[in-house]
Amino acid sequence: MSSFNGFILLLLLLLLLVFAFTVVSVEPRRGLPPEFTRWHVYVVNGLSDGRMLFVHCKSRDNDLGSRNLDVGTNFTWSFQQHIFRRTLFWCYVSKDDNDYDGGGAHASFKVFWQDVLLFHKCSWKDCIWIAKDDGIYIKNVPRNADEFRWQWEPGLLQH
Numbered sequence: 001m002s003s004f005n006g007f008i009l010l011l012l013l014l015l016l017l018v019f020a021f022t023v024v025s026v027e028p029r030r031g032l033p034p035e036f037t038r039w040h041v042y043v044v045n046g047l048s049d050g051r052m053l054f055v056h057c058k059s060r061d062n063d064l065g066s067r068n069l070d071v072g073t074n075f076t077w078s079f080q081q082h083i084f085r086r087t088l089f090w091c092y093v094s095k096d097d098n099d100y101d102g103g104g105a106h107a108s109f110k111v112f113w114q115d116v117l118l119f120h121k122c123s124w125k126d127c128i129w130i131a132k133d134d135g136i137y138i139k140n141v142p143r144n145a146d147e148f149r150w151q152w153e154p155g156l157l158q159h
Helices: 002-023 116-121
Strands: 038-045 053-059 063-069 074-080 089-095 105-112 126-132 135-140 145-150
Touching: 038 053, 038 063, 038 089, 038 105, 053 074, 063 074, 089 126, 105 126, 105 135, 105 145, 116 135
Parallel strands: 038 126
Antiparallel strands: 038 074, 053 063, 053 089, 089 105, 126 135, 135 145
């Protein structure tokens, strides 16, 4: 009888875990928890005058590498969020620029992290970051609006 009680206890625990993961952080539009969504991150070169954008992105576990983007092109990757919601990606970007006495400018920022406000801006699947002449913007997808997030810092870091 004790093995039967252990089986029932295990079954109840399993049902409790399934219930917890389907109720917590449910995405309102499609009914999927964020950890089951296929996320896409885009870093876009929105600079003017044909300026190249250097991009290097990584997570705690993966270095996605570096690349130079022409104006109007982007660096994109997709992933599923870590089940315990610890997924974090960040990018370092830089531009050669005459605005800072020819020394260029850079920015380092998170592009994906656990944040329901970020999820809403990304329309629960597409996080779009745009490097413009005056700084870094996130696309608020539902509103189709670019929102300013970070300024460029003067100078270039050795990368």
